[in-house]
Amino acid sequence: MFFDQPAQILALIRSGEAVQIGGPYRDPRARGRSSTPSLFQLGFGFAAIYLIWGSTYLAIRYAVETIPPLVMMGMRHLVAGVVVFGWVRARGVPAPSRRQWGGAGVAGGLLFLGCHGLLAWGEQKVPSGLAALLAATLPLWTVLLARLDGSESALGGRAWAGTLLGFAGVAWLMGLDTLNQRLNWMAAVGVLSSTLLWAVGTSYTRRAELPSSKLLSAAMQMICGGLCLLAVGLLAGEGGRTAIRHLTVQSLLSLGYLIVFGSIVAFPVYTWLVSVSSPSMLSTYAYVNPVIAVFLGWAIGGETLNLRILLSTLVILAGVFLVGTRRDRPVQFRDRVTIAEWRAETDRA
Numbered sequence: 001m002f003f004d005q006p007a008q009i010l011a012l013i014r015s016g017e018a019v020q021i022g023g024p025y026r027d028p029r030a031r032g033r034s035s036t037p038s039l040f041q042l043g044f045g046f047a048a049i050y051l052i053w054g055s056t057y058l059a060i061r062y063a064v065e066t067i068p069p070l071v072m073m074g075m076r077h078l079v080a081g082v083v084v085f086g087w088v089r090a091r092g093v094p095a096p097s098r099r100q101w102g103g104a105g106v107a108g109g110l111l112f113l114g115c116h117g118l119l120a121w122g123e124q125k126v127p128s129g130l131a132a133l134l135a136a137t138l139p140l141w142t143v144l145l146a147r148l149d150g151s152e153s154a155l156g157g158r159a160w161a162g163t164l165l166g167f168a169g170v171a172w173l174m175g176l177d178t179l180n181q182r183l184n185w186m187a188a189v190g191v192l193s194s195t196l197l198w199a200v201g202t203s204y205t206r207r208a209e210l211p212s213s214k215l216l217s218a219a220m221q222m223i224c225g226g227l228c229l230l231a232v233g234l235l236a237g238e239g240g241r242t243a244i245r246h247l248t249v250q251s252l253l254s255l256g257y258l259i260v261f262g263s264i265v266a267f268p269v270y271t272w273l274v275s276v277s278s279p280s281m282l283s284t285y286a287y288v289n290p291v292i293a294v295f296l297g298w299a300i301g302g303e304t305l306n307l308r309i310l311l312s313t314l315v316i317l318a319g320v321f322l323v324g325t326r327r328d329r330p331v332q333f334r335d336r337v338t339i340a341e342w343r344a345e346t347d348r349a
Contacts, residue, residue, distance in 0.1 A: 037276050045269050049285045052266040054292025057128040058301050059262065060120055062254040066247050069120035070233030072255060077112050078226025080263030085219035093213045096220060103208035104220035105228075110201030112225025113232060118194035125187040129303050132293030134191040136170040136316070138286035139163050141199035146279035158322050166287045166319025169312045195286075202282075205274060218271040222263060287320045 037045075063072050089095065096104070123131050143163055210217040233239070273282055291313050297303035 042273075042277065045273050046285065048269045049266055049273070050288045051292060052261050053270075053285065054132070054289040055296055056258060056262040056266075057123070057132045057289070057293040058296045059254040059257050061123050061128040061131075061297075061301065063251050063258060064120055064124050066251040067255065068233060068238035068241050069124060070117050070229050070236065071238045071242055073112065073116045073120045074226045074229030074231075074233055076226070076255060076258045077108075077116070077222040077263055078230065080259050080267070081219045081222030081224075081226055084215060084264055084268060085223060088213060088216045088219060093211075093216050096211050096216065099209050100211050100217075101220060101224070103210050104217065105224040107201055107205050107208055107210070108221040108223070108225030109228050110197050110204060111221060113228040114197035115194040115201065116225070117229055117232065118190045118197070122187040122191040122194070125184040126191060127297060127303050128301060129290070129294035129297035130188075131191050132290040133170055134188060135195050136286045136290045137167065137192060138195045138199055139284065140167055141196050142202065142279050142282070145199050145203045162319045162322025164319075165322060166316050169315030169319060170287075170290065172308070172312045172315065202274060202279075205271070214272045214275060215268050218268040221271075222267060284320045287316045291316060 060072075119131065119135070126134075140163060143159075205217075205221075211220070294303070294305065294309055294313075298305035
């Protein structure tokens, strides 16, 4: 980490801890191993969360038709988390510590109980396409939180233009007559709140003490989130509203799709992308997913698709392009300290 205060520099020197000067520290033992993902790996990862998570909105709508939302989401993530956890541990990955389970519990509560729980509840009264459009506000929350917690340097005009352009496309797409539906504002606010909680959870995972194995970390978060969802769902009385004889094949197949593809496949990929891509680039899936969700809602779910939606799609994709092709700005640090400043800070240290 870089420091611009002499007191911090002096304290580190006294501690004997290794520090980086003038550039990122590279472990000599890592020579020959590349930690930078290839363009193909990044492209495959983003394609997975674009396509799979774009389709999960319709799957959630079908699943909650006969399965209560919190219980449904709880089963989805708990089953997926146990499967991934068992597979990773069988491959020899060390068991996580109690502190790591604590970090996973907080992250799972934010990402799954907070975000996915509210999303599933909202989709009982909001069409899947509209829910996806509301979720497209994620980049705004993500960029603001990234600037607040210091995980991203100052954004340039290209990134801001892309973010605002994509958000404008979403706003145009969300016109009252776009989907020819009467909007349930309480459910809509729930979906919007779920997006904010996902951004907060993602920001938290960048700082939390979690296992270095991204798969193990993802599995732990899914297990904790699934348990939280089931506990809250049962306390809310959803257990009494779950009747096996009323479950439809469509709901069960949708739940299976959410478990296998939406959680076992997509979420570990997302967890990996959190560690290798910038917050603004990662948040671009919130622009693409609504396009896929609206199209699938029209093609399969019988939801509305009109010229306004198609034109708005072009605006949204233009915003994705601008954000995705921006250049990161390096964070600016003081490059010199006067003797007087050094002595003053040294005396206080």
